[in-house]
Amino acid sequence: MRITINKFTFLLPNRFIGFVLKKAVINEDLFGDKTEKEVQDLFKLVRKELIEFKKRNGRIVLVDVKDSDGSRVKIVL
Amino acid sequence: MSKWENDISYPDITILSDLSELLGVSLDELLGKTTEPTVIQQRTEPKDSKDMILRIVINDSDGSKVKVNLPLSLIKLGLHSNFQVSSTGNKEILKDIDFDQIIKMAESGLIGKLVEIEDEDGTTVDIFID
Numbered sequence: 001m002r003i004t005i006n007k008f009t010f011l012l013p014n015r016f017i018g019f020v021l022k023k024a025v026i027n028e029d030l031f032g033d034k035t036e037k038e039v040q041d042l043f044k045l046v047r048k049e050l051i052e053f054k055k056r057n058g059r060i061v062l063v064d065v066k067d068s069d070g071s072r073v074k075i076v077l
Numbered sequence: 078m079s080k081w082e083n084d085i086s087y088p089d090i091t092i093l094s095d096l097s098e099l100l101g102v103s104l105d106e107l108l109g110k111t112t113e114p115t116v117i118q119q120r121t122e123p124k125d126s127k128d129m130i131l132r133i134v135i136n137d138s139d140g141s142k143v144k145v146n147l148p149l150s151l152i153k154l155g156l157h158s159n160f161q162v163s164s165t166g167n168k169e170i171l172k173d174i175d176f177d178q179i180i181k182m183a184e185s186g187l188i189g190k191l192v193e194i195e196d197e198d199g200t201t202v203d204i205f206i207d
Contacts (some may be wrong), residue, residue, distance in 0.1 A: 042154075045154055046151060046154065046155075047153060049148060049150055049151050050148065050151065051107045051151065053127075053128070053148040053151070056126055056127075056128055056147045060130070060146055060148075061142070061144070061145055062145070063140070063143075063145055063146075064142075064143075064144040065142070065143050065144075065147075066141060066143075067141045068137070068140035068141045072158065077140055
């Protein structure tokens with residue numbers, strides 16, 4: 001997984017996908033009354049699904065945010 | 078016709094189209110360029126839904142742009158787990174979109190731009206299935 005924040009690019013192992021998505025895409029208040037284990041299990045499934053998708057279809061830009069002030073965040077799997 | 082067959086003269090070019098239609102052959106075949114009729118096969122097999130991507134493009138009125146590309150299978154997983162798709166930048170614009178319905182549309186073969194919304198403040202949201 002490649003995360004670009006403005007001019008800086010970070011390469012992260014795919015095992016961090018769930019963590020990154022949790023922070024970047026889905027707000028924690030959406031977890032509702034789910035337990036921490038339920039959330040962790042869900043993100044394990046998310047990671048598995050994304051990795052399988054990448055194997056079948058190749059690289060995918062998950063998120064690309066360009067803010068009005070010029071800042072940019074891009075997450076590429 | 079016999080003059081043409083014996084290379085004495087050729088038919089008027091303006092009647093070639095009618096002639097090819099009358100004989101049931103293409104113009105190329107009529108002029109001897111091909112011997113076998115060309116068969117064009119166009120295969121349009123629908124993509125497997127697990128390989129489809131849901132693309133959300135948000136152009137905010139303040140100039141910011143958000144693009145999210147997620148596998149459809151992932152959206153299904155989120156819906157199955159009763160998760161909501163996050164609104165971006167505290168916008169409520171995505172909350173009323175029925176993603177379950179969008180997935181059903183995609184699975185029935187509809188692809189391309191499925192949703193186009195413009196908020197009162199000028200924010201636009203486009204949702205595509207590729």
